[in-house]
Amino acid sequence: MLLLGIDVGTSSIKVSVVDGATQLAIASAQYPETEKEIISLKPGWAEQSPEGWWQDVKEAIKKVHQSGKYNSNDIGAIGISYQMHGLVLLDKKGAVLRNSIIWCDSRAVPYGDKAFDSIGYENCLRDLLNSPGNFTAAKLAWVKEHEPEIFEQIDQIMLPGDFIAQRLTGVTTTTASALSEGIFWDFSKNKISEEVVQYFGFDQNIIPELRLVFSEHGKLSKSIADELSLKEGIPICYKAGDQPNNALSLNVMEPGDVAATAEHPV
Template identity: 80%
Template sequence: MLLLGIDVGTSSIKVSVVDGATQQTIAAAQYPETEREIIALQSGWAEQAPERWWEDVKAAIKKVHQSGAYDTKDIGAIGISYQMHGLVLIDKNGAVLRNSIIWCDSRAVPYGDKAFAAIGEQECLRHLLNSPGNFTAAKLAWVKENEPGIFEQIDKVLLPGDFIAQRFTGTATTTPSALSEGIFWDFKKNELSGAVMDYFGFDKNNIPEIRNVFAEHGTLYKNVAEELSLKEGIPVAYKAGDQPNNALSLNVLEPGDVAATAGTSGVIYGVSDALTYDLQSRVNSFAHVNHNSNHTRVGVLLCINGTGILNRWVKHLGGALSYAALNEQAASVPPGSDGLLVLPFGNGAERILKNQIVGAHISNIDLNKHSNAHIARAAQEGIAFAFRYGLDIMRENGMQPSVIKAGKANMFLSPVFTEAFVSATGVPVELYDCDGSVGAAIGAGVGAGYFKTPAEAFRKRAAIAIIQPKQRNLYDPLYDQWRTLLEKQLNASAALL
């Protein structure tokens, strides 16, 4: 069986066709080639158009078909990975009511903070494993208060992956994993959180039917199948947020396993068999893809909004520079960037900084010394130091990784970043040839029953490189300088409140 995986990212759509028998990728494509914009109508806001995602998904599938590497009718199941925490609202006719408020939008922070206090901090942490914070439920509360005309028209509240599956099949479903990332899920009761729904005044009928991550989420519409040259009736058999899915793609499924990714945002994601939470909600706990009421598998997620988006910003400073050329520039400068320091936090409120909006900062510029190459290296090192800062928080909460698995993609294509990451964190990294769309394809194979278990789907996948931390003595003092700058900026931001 061939399996089609779709990764609905912030900047583009990636698709892969995987041969279930060999677990190898036959063909892959990305659409569009240039990065999609984030709509920022006000400072701290971030939106995208769900129908644009759907058109891009279809374009990406048509593009991968053009490879001619397979018979499109041999595709037997579809899996979807998607950017987490986004809010998509549709009416009873399936029409989208407004742009999606996406993961890095900061407007809902006050709504989540009020809910945390009103429901009770201990109640939230014990049952939701998180503060409502700036997640999907709080975003919906913002719509209720600020756009009541839209709120009244809502038939279903969807996560981005739920929406794409609905467009394929006409069926609206969701999962415990999706609801947990939206802070709608009660882990103690293993059901939709009555406390959250009641506090915000939400209607339970607006939540779609709840199914397992690995399950049928509808079958392909005839007209969609014809447009995309696929078989009518094949199932959407898997859907998961991008970080649980990235972990799946790296075979990170059991307690102690840890994955990382460094795309637009940066994430370290570890698996626990306990209902664990951070008292300050600086890292967050969600239902992993293989979690159920009898098999506790919680994904502990560290998220840094300002990672690859900073790297992209630096790339644009150089005009038509490619990422490969940017990485070469960064490598031309010694570690420490001749004293230049960069804080990467310019993409909204940061959870690891207790939802403060700190902004990105470049410090210690010497106009007679520093060049674009210094900025490139300092930015990549600053991102690596942000990972170290967040990983130390995870260590406080009992996560002690001996190795971190990552796909050789995005910022892990940069030797400078990878070296800084392993040396700053002190943890080796195993690199794999995979991405989110491959993970989604393999998830579809599990959901469709082609693989009996997720572990079976990874029997033939191995690391392509292992990077050891060889420069701890060099990077530890550089990190200390960076952290001093961060603490100074945090104190300055707090003083303005």
């Protein structure tokens, strides 16, 4: 069986077709070829269009098919990796309400800092394993204050990978891993953090159905399968952000194992 991997990056969409038996890549492609634009309306702001990601995903899949190195009917499952912390907002009809506030946008820092103080340092570090910082919950708090007309229309919030899976399948899900990226997950209680939700004044119903990372996150719809020359019903069986993928690739799987990411100063 062949596997289709989709990476929703900031600069472009990358896709690979992998032989499930040998775990070797058969073909890869990216779209666009040049780095994708980041919209910065003010200093420190960074946004991208989720619908732009979706169009690029489809173009990348069509492009990798053009390699002619495999039969697309042999693809039996799809996995998705993605840029972490990006905020995607959908209304009740599944329409995108605004551009995604992505990982490198810093406008929400004051909201996270205030939450850190109010919820409490010890509580945050014990239960959330982090400060609310500039993560997804704080980004949503910024939308609530500055764009109330958009906030009131929100039916579901999600991260970039959740959005692409939703467009592929019509099913909206998330994971504990994704919620932890947004500082929505209480590790002490192993559930959505009531403290974070209550502090920011969010309705917990805007958080999608929770499923395991390694589980089915919907099946490829007929219309999308036909458009992308794939089989209807292929399961989306994995979704995770860049750092969980990094840990997985390094076999950092047990308590006490550590994977560290650092930036070299320019």
